[in-house]
């Protein structure tokens with residue numbers, strides 16, 4: 001079996017496409033034959049060693065946390081899934097290794113793939129969908145008819161958060177590049193401002209119940225100026241300073257998304273119903289994944305959308 005793996009933490013140059021021997025599934029684990037995997041910014045954070053406390057020092061390590069595929073084998077105590085099931089989800093952060101022909105995951109990190117989604121579409125949704133859902137509902141406590149502002153509203157998480165909020169009857173404003181404003185408007189986002197907006201300029205358009213910072217560039221004091229009384233600010237950038245701030249009473253929250261099965265099921269349902277659509281910018285085979293991952297990491301995707309790797 002082949003997968004993208006690395007033998008030390010580091011930049012794009014440490015990635016290799018190599019043979020590996022997938023482990024047999026232990027209790028609660030599922031071996032998945034991967035059909036498609038998707039890249040996320042956290043993949044290069046993990047590969048760079050940003051989560052060493054969780055990922056440890058044993059190598060080689062696989063790369064990638066979003067996948068769709070077919071259940072190849074199940075371990076003891078696996079109750080929801082069986083061999084041959086089409087699934088989406090991902091391995092644990094510690095395990096990673098979704099950009100591969102085969103990967104081991106926990107059963108709780110996988111749900112059935114809706115039959116109307118392609119493997120590529122299904123692989124694109126787990127991380128951005130779960131993060132957006134948990135930001136809106138768990139940390140943001142979003143209610144129908146509330147107003148939301150998404151900083152970075154056309155990124156993977158930002159776009160998913162905007163769609164989830166709109167589907168729940170909220171109104172959504174957001175920031176994006178001026179050249180992408182029309183696309184944001186097409187999603188139903190209004191008002192739309194540029195990334196370096198002045199929070200005071202939004203005061204004439206009312207304030208927000210929930211501000212989501214997907215970029216990590218919105219100063220807390222600026223975000224707070226945009227809030228209605230009782231509103232919340234959610235960041236998905238868990239730096240020590242932000243975590244310390246979030247531990248204090250007040251509107252500021254930090255989300256570290258978790259693979260909750262029910263949330264993954266809700267995200268899959270939203271994708272099945274079409275209320276959550278994650279565009280795919282580029283699809284490449286596993287043999288071209290390192291070049292495509294490197295380009296994405298170093299240059300970004302000018303048009304947005306996910307990089308999907310098929311196996």
Ligand SMILES: NC(=O)c1ccc[n+]([C@@H]2O[C@H](COP(=O)([O-])OP(=O)(O)OC[C@H]3O[C@@H](n4cnc5c(N)ncnc54)[C@H](OP(=O)(O)O)[C@@H]3O)[C@@H](O)[C@H]2O)c1
Nearest residue numbers: 041042131152154155156157158195215217236255256257
């Ligand atoms: N805490 C968690 O559990 C968690 C979970 C998932 C992701 N994350 C983190 O959240 C971040 C976003 O993830 P993603 O998957 O949405 O990434 P993404 O798809 O790359 O989206 C990032 C977005 O930010 C926009 N952006 C760039 N510069 C900006 C600026 N100065 N101000 C505002 N927006 C700006 C980008 O716009 P352009 O495309 O136009 O450049 C893009 O739309 C990543 O850092 C990721 O590691 C955290």
